[in-house]
Amino acid sequence: MDGDPPSPEPQPEPPPVRRGLLREFTCPSCGGTVTIRAAGNSITAVCSSCDAIIDVTDENFRILSKAKMQRRTEPLIPLGSRGILFGKTWEVIGYMERSDGSWEYLWQEYLLFNPYHGFRWLINDHGHWNFTTMIKDDISVVLPVYEGRTYDKYLAGGARVCYVLGEFYWRVKDGDEVSVKDFIHPPYLLSYEKSEDEEIWSHSVYMEPSEILRAFPSVEELPAREGVAPNQMSLLGKAYPGVMRVFLLTLAALVAIEIVIRFTSRNEVAWSGTVHYDSHEPNKTVLTPKFELKRYMADVVIEMSAPVDNSWLESEIALVNADNDNTVHVTSGVEYYHGVDGGESWSEGSNQRKIFLSSVPAGNYYLAVDTAADARIPAADYTVRVIRDVVPLSNFMLAVLAVSAFPLITWWRRRAFEVKRWSNSDFSPYANTSSDHDD
Amino acid sequence: MNEFSCPSCGAAVNFVSKASVFMVCPYCRSMLVRQDVNVENIGKMAETLDENTTPLQLGTEGVYMDKRFALAGRVRLAWSDGSWDEWYAWFNDGSHGWLAQAQGFYMVSFQVPNVNLPEPSTLIVGNRIDLEVGFDGRSYRVDDIKKTTCVVAEGELPFKAPKGRNGISVDLGGPDDAFACIEYSEDGTRFFEGRYMEFDELKLSFMRILDGW
Incomplete structure (x- = not known):
């Protein structure tokens, strides 16, 4: 099966068309x-000068149809052009413009021929x-499984021939109608066409316009793509499984690291005690006994808890290294208010506060605490705790957030691409979720 | 005894396959029918083969299911929408079969005797039929039904194929590229079974030179 996407190597020039196998005859209609x-192989041929459709199998080249067709577009790849696709040379011998039931939505089909390998199509939609x-x-x-791939139903509709040029291996007619069903597994598409006397399945693989240009060097330019094709692969779509795999691996690694850190961190209380505040001695600094912060470098949490009740209390805490007088200053306050307003009770604030200090060196320390408080508090004892080697959950959360950003964007953009892909389908799995119909 | 001299022109003609009963003399185009010990001339094949774009010719060799074959004869069948060629192939294990080439497809098939076959009038394109073939029987989809006429033949064939020999040819398809064909003709109904083949799979050699390709 030549279903694999082609290699990006530069293609050799296709062999030139020689006259050897060409047959020529005079159009019985216009000469x-x-x-x-x-x-x-060809059964019918269209006269390029007068549009007559001619029965080639008939000795007298009987005319099947003489009606002048409404010419829509010239083929982008001229009849007789040769190109190399999937390692084989193909010659364009027929061109057909078809439309869905609306007569507004048109697409173009190029019939390709190789005397050894038969027929293929290039379809430009x-x-x-x-x-x-x-x-x-x-x-x-x-179905729905074909060659190991599961296909999704994409479309059920019709197709009718609007315009033909060149030659065909069946009795082509202007206005020929078939019903069509399409099933997709990007970049592949399975198509079922049913007419009165025939049922045809075909298998398509999506091609980048650059691949068409490379195959047919004589074609200089192709029209820009509109929207998303049913079986188009997005670059994101190709990268998506890889991105997700890396994401899940990273996430697993982060969880593993977090578990190791949590198991090895001491999370020990280095000092815990009560600080006394008296409004009569507003400027008194309370010094705590010395305590040891172990482990070379680790985080410290200073936790305070004061009995505030519709009041506030604020501490200026200095964490002093007794060995070298290096000091870290921290201001920590608590306030708690509550009441009843219009029959509803409310509260705000808390009587607890935690301050996080990262990378504090080991050593002997003490705290120097200055307290200020609401005038409603004449005196209070409040608790201060110094906790060593704490692992804050926020580190982990930040890391998760950081590694999730790209996969999330990828997921979202991929989803947007899929919604667009399915926007022309009656069988969209996103039909109920997308509120914006872009017509 | 496979060598004869043509009763019409005297040229030495040679049946390569034991199963062949019919031959078109390559020199004078007389249609020869093999009898027990000699050949009978039943007339001239007036039509010549209008050469098309096929790479196949008498003598072309290929491979099917690890068996080598060579093309010994051809019959061109016409129907309402054109014509196609059936090539008579004989294999190096002594068997013989057919290589058909139509609409760019290649089909290799072998006759399977003693199969109960439905009347052609009961067949409808797109419907499935069950045939008592093989171990469990097989189900085929009817792909097309064509009224055929033999237009021209060359080389040797296992049946008499004068111009105008009429028949009905029914193509059947199945999963995994299965191909089968029922042929209703004046001298009986025959069933053939085989596969659709890619050109590359057939590993053809001694092909016709196609100018420009």
């Missing part, structure tokens, strides 16, 4: 020359390209 590139192979496999009995 112009009609060229046949797939003699023996609003700047998006598909390389399509007809399959004879009876896959309706195995």
Whole structure:
């Protein structure tokens, strides 16, 4: 199966068209020359000068249709062009413009021929390209799984021929109608076409416009892509599984590190005691006994808890290293207010406060505490605790947040791409979640 | 006894396959039918093969399921929407089968005898039919039903194939590229079973040179 995306290496030039296999005859309608590139295979050919559709299998080249077709667009890849796709040379021999039921939505199909390998299609749907192979496999009995891939139903609709050019291996008719069902597994698409007397399955692989340009060097420019194609792969979509794998691994590593840290951290109380405050001695500094902070470098939490009740209390705490007088100043206050207002009780603040100090060196320390308080507190005893080697949860949370940012953005953008992909489908799994219909 | 001289032109002609009963003399285009010890000339094949874009020709060799084969004959069948070629292939294990080439597809198949086959009028394109083939029987989808006429033949064939030989050809498909064909003709109904093959899988050699390709 040539379903693998092509390699980005520069392609060799396709061999030039030689006249050897070409057949020419005179159009019975206008006398112009009609060229046949797939003699023996082609059943119908369209005269490029007068649009007559001619039965090539008939000795007299019977005219099947003489109606002038409404010409819509010229082929972007001219008939007779050769290009190398998936390592094989293909010649454009037919061109067909089709539309859905609306007659407004048009797309173009190029019939490709190689005398050894048969027929393929290149389909251009609003700047998006598909390389399509007809399959004879009876896959309706195995769907939704085909060749190990699970396909999602994308579309059920119709297609009708608006304009034809070149030659075809079936009896092509302007206005031919088929019903169509599409199933996707990006970058692949399975398509089912049913007409009165035929059922055809085909398998497509999405192609980047740059791959088409590389295959057909004579084509200089292709139209820009509109929207997202049913089986288009986003770059993000390709990277997504990798991003998620790295994310989950990183997350697992973070959890493991956090567990190790929590098991090895001492989280011990270095000092705990009561500080007395008396409004009569407002400027008295309370000195605590010395205590030891162990472990070379570690975090410290100073925790205070005061019996405030509709009042406040504030401490200026100096953490002094008794060995070298290095000091860290901390201001920590608590306030707690509550009451009843209009029948509803309320409260704000708390009588507890924790101050976090990171990377405090080991040594002998003491605290020097100055207290100020609400005039309503004449005197109070409040608790101060110095806790050594604490592991704050916030470190872990910050780390998780940091590593989640990119995957989250990736997930969101991928989802936005998928919503867009499914916006033209009647079977969108996002149909109920996306409120904005972009028409 | 496979070597004869053409009763019409005297050229030495050679049936490579024991199963062949019919041959078009490559020199004078007489249609020869093999009898017990000699060949009978039943007339000239007037039509010539209008060469198309096929890379196949008499003598082309290939591989199918690890067996080598060579193409010994061809019959071109026409139907309402064109024609296709059936190549008579004989294999190096003594068996013989067919390589058909139509709409760019290659199908290799072998006749399976003694299969109960439905009447052609009961078949509908798209429907499935169950046939008592193989161990558990097989289910096939009817892909198309074509009224055929033999237009021209060359090389040797296991049946008489004069121009105008009529028949009905029913193509059947199954999962994993399974291919089967029922052929209803004046001298009986035959069933063939095989596979769709990719060109590259057939590893063809001694092909026709296609100018420009």
